[in-house]
């Protein structure tokens with residue numbers, strides 16, 4: 060299993076990526092490449108299910124990176140056929156030491172044939188559903204919320220698998236982008252709010268592709284056709300594509316953090332490059348939070364586009380004051396306390412010659428626990444910086460996400476317990492400023508900012524306004540924000 064970096068726990072983490080292909084020879088090879096391009100969405104484990112008319116369904120699920128497993132010919136030969144789906148996952152705090160049975164895609168055998176599903180998101184009523192299903196005789200194989208979908212499908216009385224899926228997903232609350240397959244169909248579904256992404260692509264020779272992000276279409280030279288719409292189900296066969304809208308229509312609430320951090324900068328969301336959006340976030344940040352300084356530095360790599368935008372708008376020179384070591388990935392298997400204390404230095408080093416004597420603006424995408432920000436600040440000061448000003452390309456992260464992103468408990472989030480001024484004191488920097496929620500909305504293309512009466516995005520981790528009540532968490536004692 061790849062190591063969790065000792066300091067990566069200071070970021071929110073996307074938990075999954077999904078990918079599927081129909082209509083090519085050896086679809087599993089395409090899926091492996093797609094999952095490799097989606098590896099940033101989950102590094103703990105991956106799985107592929109394929110179907111071949113003569114050999115039926117086959118699957119392989121492995122811990123570790125896609126490149127270390129799904130490049131071996133001996134494994135890929137076991138996944139023949141023109142139809143395959145895959146999944147990469149990240150282990151959440153509650154499921155460390157997860158078993159291989161938690162690795163997706165999940166498979167179910169129904170009276171009308173088999174089906175496999177891969178799910179990105181989080182079912183917010185999974186505990187209640189699981190209890191109900193177990194009481195009615197379902198036997199769960201994993202600890203994953205996604206398995207509920209298979210059991211709900213098994214209980215449906217509909218006559219075909221897409222209709223059973225619709226039935227199952229109508230019972231599910233929360234966020235889901237699902238890629239599924241039967242013997243002959245590739246199916247893609249997004250929840251009615253469209254919280255997590257899902258796009259449709261086309262290969263030059265006629266095959267169809269479903270993917271969490273467009274960057275994974277590029278790797279197999281597929282063309283982006285369009286995004287799957289919120290609440291839409293597409294059913295693709297070798298003959299073509301059908302679209303349904305099986306859920307009650309609601310206003311879309313796409314995850315705004317996909318723009319800030321989760322998606323790869325070379326992906327396209329809503330017709331717009333993620334890189335360009337992040338650069339624009341930096342522009343807004345510079346307008347809202349100017350400061351006199353000599354150098355704008357990104358915290359690499361995720362802060363880089365916003366830092367470029369900040370430098371451009373402010374006129375302060377841009378420089379790579381922090382250099383990332385690209386090769387430490389697999390060096391430290393165990394995040395021991397000693398390594399934890401060495402902390403950020405294993406991954407990031409300061410470009411002393413550039414920093415010395417300068418008033419430095421450090422641009423990062425977010426502050427979660429604040430542990431990394433503190434260490435970076437110390438490194439910059441040790442290198443001789445005259446002043447350190449943090450500029451953050453997202454509003455304070457004060458609430459946990461329950462829609463498929465691994466977040467620390469609320470009390471561990473720095474912004475949940477401290478005001479901006481207290482955070483500045485805690486980090487001991489010359490200034491600390493965050494982009495406003497309105498500024499972030501402007502940067503993602505909403506010229507008049509956030510519509511408070513009907514927000515255009517999910518922004519619950521900043522605002523505390525959850526578009527779907529996290530009912531399992533409320534049952535466990537989580538307190539929603541009091542009405543203002």
Ligand code: SF4
Pocket residue numbers: 254314315316317459460461462464517518519520521
């Ligand atoms: S709570 Fe935050 S991270 Fe989670 S879906 Fe909403 S915007 Fe995205």
